[in-house]
Amino acid sequence: MRQIAFVLIAVATVAGAVAYTASAPGHAAEGAAPVFVGQIPPGYRDWKLVSVAREEGELDDIRAILGNDKAIKAYRDGKLPFPDGAIIARIAWSCDASEENNRSFGRPQSFVAGSAKNGVQFMVRDSRKYASTGGWGYGHFDDGKPAGDAMMNSCFPCHEAVAARDYVFTRYTP
Secondary structure, eight states: OOOOOOOEEESSTTTTTEEEOOOOOTTOOTTOOOOEEESSSSTTGGEEEEEEHHHHHHHHOEEEEEOOOHHHHHHHOOOEEEEOTOOEEEEEEEEEEOHHHHHTTOOOOOEEEEEEEEEEEEEEEEETTGGGGTTTEEEEEEEEEOOOOHHHTTTTHHHHHGGGGTTTOOOOOO
């Protein structure tokens, strides 16, 4: 049976941020529990763009991956693992056909970002605090509120597929 413990912890890498912990069976080291980011890092919408992506299937969105200065430097330098203090953000929108653009092109071919969708997500690098989840804390927010345990417990297992890339899916191409 899974036990969930909530612990408030000050996050050193995100000023004033608060995180809570919840155990993820089979993924945390014995006696350790992954820590989830409990507050949106301030100013993230002003961070630099790392990449954009199109997700189909259930997600069905267009997304932008942003990085704070430490993350951008690591991406540009090609350094793994990312340094402590690096934060990566993912924001997403619906992928909508642009009828106006399509009229200009004379055929359907243009898609634009529509309404915000699938919340905003963060990866915060702190190799000690988040040791049980590969050195990364994960956060997902819908309308400014942290996601529940079920969603948060799915983050690290998904990112384990790219452990060789420091658990980061997005690649940077200068």
